[in-house]
Amino acid sequence: MTSNIVDMVWLKNNLEHENLVVVDCRFHLGEPDKGYEEYKNEHIPGALYFHLENDLSAPTGKHGGRHPLPDAGQFSSLMERSGITKESIVVAYDDQAGGMASHLWWLLKYFGHRKAYVMREGFSHWKAAGYPTDDRLPATEKSSYTASPNDDMLASMEDVRKALEDPAVRLVDSRSEERYLGISEPFDPVAGHIPGADNENWQARSDSEGRLKDKSAWNEELQDYVNSGGDIIAYCGSGVTACVNVLALAETGRQAKLYAGSWSDWVSYGDNPVNRRTK
Structure with a gap:
């Protein structure tokens, strides 16, 4: 795929692909637990959840901003405990017009992951289309992953x-x-x-x-x-x-x-x- 974006029809048709990893990135500034609660209630089948502040940001300090960039070690650990390898096709989605999913896409690209994509639509569109949803938390097997930042x-x-x-x-x-x-x-x-x-x-x-x-x-x-x-x-x-x-x-x-x-x-x-x- 030459684009960095996939449509929800493509995702629905490829949910069983052995290398596919779907990540729910829903997050609400000021309500940091709301996105995860939404995920636990209902999500795309098999989707993992990455929390903006707990998973995708480093601890805050005097400088670095409100969501500091994680280092290679932190990102590698996240990938490993999520079962993601360099061959994984990672598709991120949210319900915030791509505002959170695009951030994961960028992090994946920055740390050297080639197969990173954003779903064009949000979870609400997926649900409105009558596509399958689930409330089960997926099991993962630890993988090996080495992040390589591209400054x-x-x-x-x-x-x-x-x-x-x-x-x-x-x-x-x-x-x-x-x-x-x-x-x-x-x-x-x-x-x-x-x-x-x-x-x-x-x-x-x-x-x-x-x-x-x-x-x-x-x-x-x-x-x-x-x-x-x-x-x-x-x-x-x-x-x-x-x-x-x-x-x-x-x-x-x-x-x-x-x-x-x-x-x-x-x-x-x-x-x-x-x-x-x-x-």
């Missing part, structure tokens, strides 16, 4: 600082317009955006029903970035939902780097500049 996919805080002086680098703020402008900030202590950043709300990459759009739509919406020559660095609040924009750009053939610490890391350094709307 070409990553932008550090220092990289972003340098980008402020380089007009060829495009900074993409993936949060809502209200957070970008500094009108509201529900999660972080400082409101606003990194100077020079454009605003491309990650939610615009999906349709009104929360399905990820297709490549042709993204080619049109992101044409300015697709045709640009310099580096693209995407960020959001904590390096999670920005992965939707990274995914969309990847579908168009354009690589974007992820500033994993994102806004929550940026504002943890008191001397970093901030732009916000003025009255």
Whole structure:
């Protein structure tokens, strides 16, 4: 498959594939246990559950943002206890318009996993279609896995600082317009955006029903970035939902780097500049 996205019809037809691993990534900011409760109640048959904060993030500290990037050891351990090997076909899904599933996709790619995909639709669409669901927790057999980080996919805080002086680098703020402008900030202590950043709300990459759009739509919406020559660095609040924009750009053939610490890391350094709307 050349795309990073699969449709739910494909997934339904391939649930019995011996190398397929389905991962439920449902998560709600501010209600960290809700996604797992939803999973325990009902999920795609055979799906594992990865928790954004317990499984897919390192412990928080002074810097690194609200969902710090896990290291290779932590990620390898997660893969091993989940029975995932380098040959596994991993399909991630959520019910948040790809906001959580795309983050797992990015982590898999970053740590060297080739066969990583996002389901275009959410769990609600799967259920509405009358596709099978289950409430049983799958058994797994421990595997062997060695994660190999690709730092070409990553932008550090220092990289972003340098980008402020380089007009060829495009900074993409993936949060809502209200957070970008500094009108509201529900999660972080400082409101606003990194100077020079454009605003491309990650939610615009999906349709009104929360399905990820297709490549042709993204080619049109992101044409300015697709045709640009310099580096693209995407960020959001904590390096999670920005992965939707990274995914969309990847579908168009354009690589974007992820500033994993994102806004929550940026504002943890008191001397970093901030732009916000003025009255």
